[in-house]
Amino acid sequence: MPHASIDKAAARLRAQARWRPLEIAFWLAAVASYFLMPSWHLILAEVAILGLFALSLDLLLGYAGIVSLGHAAFFGFGAYVAGLIAKYGLVTEPVLALVVSGIAAALVGFVTSFLVLRGADLTRLMVTLGVALVLREIANRLAITGGADGLQGITIGPIFGVFPFDIAGHTAYVYSLVVLFVLFLLARRIVHSPFGLSLRSIKGNSLRAAAIGIPVNRRLIAVYTIGAAYAGVAGALLTQTTQFASLSVLDFERSADVLLILIIGGTGYLYGGLVGAILFKLMQDWLANLTPQYWMFWIGLILVLIVVIGRERMTGWWLNFAATARELGRRLIGGRRLASSSTQDPR
Amino acid sequence: MLTILFDGIAYGMLLFVLACGLAVTLGLMNFVNLAHGAFAMAGGYITVVLVNRLGLPFFAALPLAFLASALLGLLLERTVYVHVYSRGHLEQVLFTIGLVFMAVAAVDYVMGSQQQFVAIPSYLQGQFNFFGIGVGRYRLLIIVICGLLTVALQFTLARTRFGSRLRAAVDDARVARGLGINVNAVFAVTFAFGSGLAGLGGALGAEILGLDPNFPLKFMIYFLIVVTVGGTSSITGPFLASLLLGIGDVAGKYYMPQFGSFVIYTIMIVVLIWRPQGLFARAVAR
Numbered sequence: 354m355p356h357a358s359i360d361k362a363a364a365r366l367r368a369q370a371r372w373r374p375l376e377i378a379f380w381l382a383a384v385a386s387y388f389l390m391p392s393w394h395l396i397l398a399e400v401a402i403l404g405l406f407a408l409s410l411d412l413l414l415g416y417a418g419i420v421s422l423g424h425a426a427f428f429g430f431g432a433y434v435a436g437l438i439a440k441y442g443l444v445t446e447p448v449l450a451l452v453v454s455g456i457a458a459a460l461v462g463f464v465t466s467f468l469v470l471r472g473a474d475l476t477r478l479m480v481t482l483g484v485a486l487v488l489r490e491i492a493n494r495l496a497i498t499g500g501a502d503g504l505q506g507i508t509i510g511p512i513f514g515v516f517p518f519d520i521a522g523h524t525a526y527v528y529s530l531v532v533l534f535v536l537f538l539l540a541r542r543i544v545h546s547p548f549g550l551s552l553r554s555i556k557g558n559s560l561r562a563a564a565i566g567i568p569v570n571r572r573l574i575a576v577y578t579i580g581a582a583y584a585g586v587a588g589a590l591l592t593q594t595t596q597f598a599s600l601s602v603l604d605f606e607r608s609a610d611v612l613l614i615l616i617i618g619g620t621g622y623l624y625g626g627l628v629g630a631i632l633f634k635l636m637q638d639w640l641a642n643l644t645p646q647y648w649m650f651w652i653g654l655i656l657v658l659i660v661v662i663g664r665e666r667m668t669g670w671w672l673n674f675a676a677t678a679r680e681l682g683r684r685l686i687g688g689r690r691l692a693s694s695s696t697q698d699p700r
Numbered sequence: 701m702l703t704i705l706f707d708g709i710a711y712g713m714l715l716f717v718l719a720c721g722l723a724v725t726l727g728l729m730n731f732v733n734l735a736h737g738a739f740a741m742a743g744g745y746i747t748v749v750l751v752n753r754l755g756l757p758f759f760a761a762l763p764l765a766f767l768a769s770a771l772l773g774l775l776l777e778r779t780v781y782v783h784v785y786s787r788g789h790l791e792q793v794l795f796t797i798g799l800v801f802m803a804v805a806a807v808d809y810v811m812g813s814q815q816q817f818v819a820i821p822s823y824l825q826g827q828f829n830f831f832g833i834g835v836g837r838y839r840l841l842i843i844v845i846c847g848l849l850t851v852a853l854q855f856t857l858a859r860t861r862f863g864s865r866l867r868a869a870v871d872d873a874r875v876a877r878g879l880g881i882n883v884n885a886v887f888a889v890t891f892a893f894g895s896g897l898a899g900l901g902g903a904l905g906a907e908i909l910g911l912d913p914n915f916p917l918k919f920m921i922y923f924l925i926v927v928t929v930g931g932t933s934s935i936t937g938p939f940l941a942s943l944l945l946g947i948g949d950v951a952g953k954y955y956m957p958q959f960g961s962f963v964i965y966t967i968m969i970v971v972l973i974w975r976p977q978g979l980f981a982r983a984v985a986r
Contacts, residue, residue, distance in 0.1 A: 420790045468973055475732060478793065479928045480972055486921060487965045494962070605917060609797050616794060650805030656798025660791045661783055 362547075370545035379624065383530060395522035396638075400630045401529035402590045407614040407626025408533075408540060409583030414612075415620035416544055417576045418556030419469065422478045422608055423485030424584055426465075429603030431458040431585025433492060436504040436598035445510040451532065451589050458585020459578050461488075466577035470570055482605070489603035503599030507592065518594070525594035532590060533627075536583060540623055543579065552576055606649075613652060616659055702833045704954050705947060710839035712946025713846035714908065716939050718901035718919070719926040720853065721894015727870045727932030728887055729785055734796040736898055736923055737916030738803035743769040743899025744906040744915065745807060748816045758821050762903055769899020774892035781891070800916045808913040815912045818903070842904055849897070850939060857935055866890060870932075925968045 386397060406428055413419040435454040437443075444450040468480045492498045499505060511517040518524045543549050554562040555569050563569045592598045601607065610633070618629025640651045722736040743765040750761040776799075784795050824838045857863040868876040869883045877883050902911070909919065922945065930941030945964060952963030 414790070420793065422793065468969060471973055475726075475789065476928065476972055478732065478789070479924055480969060482921065482924070483965050483969045483972070487962065487969070490962045490965065609801070612794060612797075647805045647809055649801045650809070653798040653801030653803075653805065656794050657780070657802065658798075660787065660795035660798070661780065 394526040398525040398529045401533045404627040404630035406587035413580040416552045421481040423481035425607035426485035427458045427581040427584035428588035431588030432592045432598045432602040435589030435592040454589035455582045455586040459582035462581020463578040466574040708947030708950035712943035716942035719923040723938040732792045735799035739895040740898040740902030741915040744902035744911040747903035765903035766896045766900040770892045770896030773895025777891045818906045
């Protein structure tokens with residue numbers, strides 16, 4: 354009997370992990386953007402990096418239910434590690450440097466995950482915020498990081514020793530997109546594995562998850578470390594593509610921005626961060642042109658509106674992409690969350 | 701040495717007045733209000749406008765700053781905050797961060813991004829010597845005002861009818877409702893009062909803490925430290941936490957300037973690991 358249920362569960366997981374046409378279309382569009390929008394490559398690279406950063410938060414928030422106010426800690430750590438190892442010529446090959454930065458951020462994530470496990474939501478908020486602040490303060494004080502001036506004089510070698518970075522960001526975009534895609538595939542594999550399923554159950558109810566034999570703390574530590582590694586890679590990408598790292602990578606605003614990006618896109622189906630990053634950049638471009646200095650006001654207004662109107666409804670209008678994920682969610686939760694079949698136009 | 705202690709106490713008292721409203725709202729409604737600092741900033745800017753532009757005396761401006769911030773708090777509580785109480789912590793955080801960002805940008809737009817100074821009267825400036833301790837007059841004033849406020853708060857909470865209602869609501873809102881206490885009204889009044897205190901703190905603290913549009917973001921972490929370290933179940937917890945934080949911060953910046961704010965962040969993290977419920981809190985079963 355137990356074998357039958359295991360087979361059933363495995364079959365269900367496999368069914369969820371199937372590629373949907375919309376997903377394929379999404380990535381094809383990303384590839385097409387390289388050929389169709391050559392003058393946008395700098396911004397697109399930034400979008401890809403933001404998307405990766407938001408994806409890393411989605412792993413924590415959307416799957417494991419960990420609310421973090423200081424996710425920039427890992428982004429910034431990765432950014433500084435990548436900058437330092439490039440500046441002092443420790444690792445000159447970018448992809449290898451990316452791996453090193455990711456591992457470094459993962460280590461920080463692993464160590465701090467024990468702090469995050471303590472206490473409930475509020476304590477978590479405080480600890481994540483505190484870790485980010487401590488790291489920012491360290492980067493501000495240390496001579497090696499250049500303090501408030503930022504880390505200057507970084508030169509990044511060509512990728513694999515073959516493809517040098519160019520000023521128009523062509524290489525940067527391809528590079529960021531490929532890294533994003535590879536890490537996305539990995540994340541997709543993770544969340545559709547039994548491990549990912551156990552994370553969702555912890556998010557749903559950690560007590561019950563523990564009662565059916567899921568090692569809650571170990572799973573949370575694992576996903577926190579993975580999320581930190583992803584964020585670190587995103588930060589390292591930013592340093593490599595801009596050849597600069599400043600204190601702003603550790604700012605509180607960055608942690609808030611990435612939350613906003615993820616919330617705009619929707620949590621818990623991996624594409625939220627990517628779509629959110631695109632929308633965020635578009636909005637930033639548009640609003641910053643209107644009132645460059647007061648961009649912060651509009652971010653604030655959007656956050657307030659999202660909460661007051663309701664996250665589900667707010668993200669509902671473009672959720673054609675997410676229909677697949679909803680279906681998935683409905684199957685998981687057993688129809689508790691009725692999908693409001695929104696036929697509204699995407700503006 | 702004692703001067704540092706004195707400055708630290710003044711700083712801590714100020715932090716307490718700024719943050720105690722937050723402690724109560726958090727304890728009462730389990731609501732994470734990251735925008736608390738915005739009310740403090742409002743109080744500070746109101747004082748700047750009243751004193752510097754309209755030429756009101758400093759002491760007349762203080763109560764007005766309190767009243768204006770309290771009104772602002774009441775208004776926002778009744779119009780927007782009420783919609784968010786029932787949401788999860790994530791939504792509350794997003795919502796209040798949004799409010800902070802809006803406040804920061806709006807103040808930047810209206811008042812400019814430069815640091816503002818309140819013209820405090822000349823008899824409050826300078827120091828005098830008291831048995832070899834350099835005592836800043838303005839800091840003494842802060843200690844006196846905040847000390848009186850603390851005593852008044854403690855009295856209100858411990859001895860008055862409203863205080864006992866509030867304590868009942870904090871302990872268990874459902875049972876308090878069942879006993880006929882209008883928890884929402886208690887909460888609205890407390891929220892307004894807490895915002896007013898924050899405004900007063902902002903007005904008093906403009907001189908010491910510095911006042912610019914980034915005030916709510918800069919001090920958000922301090923308020924949160926006070927609340928998380930002190931716990932939300934009493935008023936003495938946040939009070940002691942404020943004093944500790946104030947003295948620790950001033951001493952840390954004086955003796956180890958190269959570490960800056962590093963000291964207090966580390967203290968906070970250590971305390972949170974050691975006692976996630978807060979240093980002075982009793983364990984709340986919720």
